[in-house]
Amino acid sequence: MELPFAELYKIKMVETIKQSTREQREQWLAEAYNNVFNLRSEYVFIDLLTDSGTGAMSDKQWSEMMVGDESYAGASSYIKMKETIKTLFGFNDFLPTHQGRAAENVLFSVLVKEGDIIPGNSHFDTTKGHIEFRKAQAVDCTIDEAFDTTVYHPFKGNLDLNKLTKVFEENPLEKIPMVIVTVTNNTSGGQPVSMQNLKEVSALTHQFGAKVVMDSARFAENAYFIKKREEGYADKTIKEIVKEMYSYTDAMTMSSKKDAIVNMGGFIGFSDRALYEKASVYNIMFEGFVTYGGMSGRDMNALCQGLDEATEFDYLDTRIRQVEYLADKLLAHGVPILQPTGGHAIFIDATSFFPEIPKEEFIAQRLVVELYLEAGLRTVEIGTILADRDPETRENRYPKLELVRLAIPRRVYTNSHMDYIAAAVCNVFDRRKEITRGMKILKEAPIMRHFTVELARL
Numbered sequence: 001m002e003l004p005f006a007e008l009y010k011i012k013m014v015e016t017i018k019q020s021t022r023e024q025r026e027q028w029l030a031e032a033y034n035n036v037f038n039l040r041s042e043y044v045f046i047d048l049l050t051d052s053g054t055g056a057m058s059d060k061q062w063s064e065m066m067v068g069d070e071s072y073a074g075a076s077s078y079i080k081m082k083e084t085i086k087t088l089f090g091f092n093d094f095l096p097t098h099q100g101r102a103a104e105n106v107l108f109s110v111l112v113k114e115g116d117i118i119p120g121n122s123h124f125d126t127t128k129g130h131i132e133f134r135k136a137q138a139v140d141c142t143i144d145e146a147f148d149t150t151v152y153h154p155f156k157g158n159l160d161l162n163k164l165t166k167v168f169e170e171n172p173l174e175k176i177p178m179v180i181v182t183v184t185n186n187t188s189g190g191q192p193v194s195m196q197n198l199k200e201v202s203a204l205t206h207q208f209g210a211k212v213v214m215d216s217a218r219f220a221e222n223a224y225f226i227k228k229r230e231e232g233y234a235d236k237t238i239k240e241i242v243k244e245m246y247s248y249t250d251a252m253t254m255s256s257k258k259d260a261i262v263n264m265g266g267f268i269g270f271s272d273r274a275l276y277e278k279a280s281v282y283n284i285m286f287e288g289f290v291t292y293g294g295m296s297g298r299d300m301n302a303l304c305q306g307l308d309e310a311t312e313f314d315y316l317d318t319r320i321r322q323v324e325y326l327a328d329k330l331l332a333h334g335v336p337i338l339q340p341t342g343g344h345a346i347f348i349d350a351t352s353f354f355p356e357i358p359k360e361e362f363i364a365q366r367l368v369v370e371l372y373l374e375a376g377l378r379t380v381e382i383g384t385i386l387a388d389r390d391p392e393t394r395e396n397r398y399p400k401l402e403l404v405r406l407a408i409p410r411r412v413y414t415n416s417h418m419d420y421i422a423a424a425v426c427n428v429f430d431r432r433k434e435i436t437r438g439m440k441i442l443k444e445a446p447i448m449r450h451f452t453v454e455l456a457r458l
Contacts, residue, residue, distance in 0.1 A: 008318045009411060012059065019045050025373050033454035034369055034439060036378045045376030046417055048406040051344045052217075053099075053257035053264060055410030058309060061261070061302040068298025073289055077297035081267070084304040088239065088311065089246040091269035093276040095283045098294025099266040100217055100255025101126040102287055107213070107253055107268050109282040110275065111177045112136050119167045120180035120215075121159045122146070122187040125386055127180060127215060129448045132391050139167055146188040147400040149338040149349045154229040155194040156340075157185030157222075159201050168208040179205045182215040183222035183245070187382060188401065190218070190342020192225035195233065195244065202248035211250040211272075217258040219245065221343030224316040238311045251275060258344070260306040261410050265299050319343075323408050325415055329422035335429050338403065345407040348425070350383060354435060359384065359398050361438025361458060367404045367428070369457065370435065375424030380405050385441075386450045 020028075020043065032038035036049065047054065069075035078096070085094045097103045108130045112118065116136035123131065123138045131138045141163040145153040159181065168176060181201060184192045205212050223241040227233050233241055246252065250272055256265035268283075270276040280290050287293040295303075309315055320343050327341040336352035350364035357363045364383035371377045383402040390397055406421065437458035444453045 005321060007322075007414075008314045009058075017045060018042065020376055022373060025376060029369065029372060033442065034365070034457060035453055035455060036368055036372055036380070037451055039372075039378060043376075044372075044378040046413065046421060047378045048345075048408065048421070049378045049380050051258055051407040051409050052255060053262070054412065055257075055261040055263075056412050057261060057263075057302060057306070058411075060309070061305045064301035064305045065298040068296060068301045070297045073291050075291060075297045075300075077300040078291040080304050081300045084307055085267065085269055088242060088307055089252065089269050090243055091246070091252070091271055093270040093273060095268045095270075095276070095279060095287075095290060096293030096295045096300065097266040097268065097283065097287050099257060099264060100215075100253060101130070102294055103253035103255070103266045103268045104130045106279050106282045106286055107251065108134065109286075110278045111211070111213075115175060117167065117171050117176050118178060118180060119159075119164055119176065121157055121182055121185050121193065123180060124182060124186050124215065125388075125448055125450065127182070128388075133447065135391075141167065142185065142188055146185070146191060149189075149336065149347075149352070149401065152340055154192075154225070154340070155197060156188060156191035157183065157193040158197040159193070161200055161204060164201065164204060168204075168210075173208055173210070176208070176210050178211040178213045178250075180213050180215055181249070182217075184218045184225070184343050186218070186344075189338040189347040189403065190221075190344050191338075191340075192222045192229075192343070194230050195226050195241070196230070198245055198248045211275075212248060214246065214249045214252040216252045217255040218344055219252075219254075220259040220310040220316060221320065223311070224313070224320060225343065227313070238313055238316065242311055256303045256306070259310045260303045261310055262299060262303050262306050265295050265303045267293070319408075319410055322413075322415065322418065326406070326408070326418040326422060329418070330425055333422070333426045333429065335425055338401070345405045347382065347401075348404040348406070350381075350402045350404050353404075353429065353432060354438075356433075356436045357438040359402065360396070361440065362455070363438055364402045364404045365455065366435065366438040366457070369439070370428045371404070371424060374428050375420065377406075377421060377424055380407070381450065385453060388447065388449055 028043045069077045114135040119139045121142040143160045146156040252269040336349040338347040364381040387397040387399045439455045442454040
């Protein structure tokens with residue numbers, strides 16, 4: 001008998017979770033105005049809202065926390081982090097921040113001004129929010145294949161070079177300070193960017209005098225897909241692939257809550273000393289002194305250890321194969337999901353799931369609600385609510401993909417939990433024809449509304 005795949009870790013500590021009744025979930029969801037962000041965590045059985053800050057740290061990470069140096073300036077934990085970033089990414093300078101959106105805030109305070117145009121591959125919500133808050137414009141240059149959930153393309157996160165060239169040629173170059181490359185591309189389904197595309201985007205961007213900035217939350221998963229899918233990289237280590245990826249960039253923002261497997265933390269990496277010095281001013285104002293930013297020494301230590309673990313193939317293979325395990329179960333039942341499977345999540349095609357619900361009624365959010373009511377699953381809408389309103393017309397923006405993301409935390413749930421998730425999704429899918437109406441908004445914030453929006457079921 002062939003030996004089956006088994007997780008390459010064992011469990012040292014457990015946390016109790018509790019199931020609930022449908023009646024309880026109906027009440028709790030009503031009190032939360034049908035926004036699962038408003039639910040108390042104990043009201044959730046399996047939490048797939050995000051993989052950000054929800055991973056389980058290793059024994060070595062916890063050990064590193066015990067020897068963190070909390071000195072205000074010049075701490076050994078800062079030195080360790082500086083050396084780790086230099087070794088892994090090749091950047092001489094970095095600034096610690098408390099998380100990824102803080103890194104964006106600091107860096108964009110230097111690079112983005114009113115009227116600017118920032119091309120990229122399906123900017124994530126906080127990235128777009130920071131751009132539009134500064135009265136600049138985010139332009140999506142993702143390849144067209146990314147918006148067909150059924151077509152197979154190994155690197156659906158790639159930027160379309162023709163679209164990017166058009167942006168440069170049709171706008172004043174001084175209005176385009178940077179191109180943002182998100183790895184993996186969360187908004188379009190956790191899809192990777194190829195090394196070849198990184199090279200070509202870098203060459204094109206530098207030709208027009210702009211900078212390449214890598215949004216790096218899931219950089220290690222992106223490197224895994226390069227190793228598995230791109231010719232010439234099968235024999236390279238993940239760390240070697242990462243080093244090459246960042247040789248094509250000028251700066252990086254990092255939410256360490258994903259691929260560094262910590263609960264809080266982030267940083268900005270710089271290849272340009274002058275840019276680092278300009279950003280340092282904002283880091284001191286917004287985050288803290290340059291040697292701690294928004295982080296404690298113990299968190300820096302855990303982050304360094306997490307970066308090392310996350311760039312080992314065995315860890316990544318275990319993590320991504322669990323996501324594929326869930327995907328296979330859903331596909332076998334006919335559930336429409338984005339293919340190929342991304343690195344950190346399953347993305348359900350809500351439009352195909354509920355074809356009778358009109359787009360104006362927030363299709364994906366209705367599926368989020370149904371999954372919670374069915375089984376206590378907390379998922380998240382990656383669709384019209386997240387796309388927000390046009391800053392000029394204030395009309396809803398309808399994205400090409402209306403998705404529900406099932407983000408799998410790192411080293412947290414077993415495959416028995418994946419079986420439970422699959423059963424819950426399939427149950428809702430089996431009764432999908434009974435659900436023909438969506439949601440309406442009762443109250444929303446003027447920007448990044450999805451976090452606090454209040455809704456009613458129609």
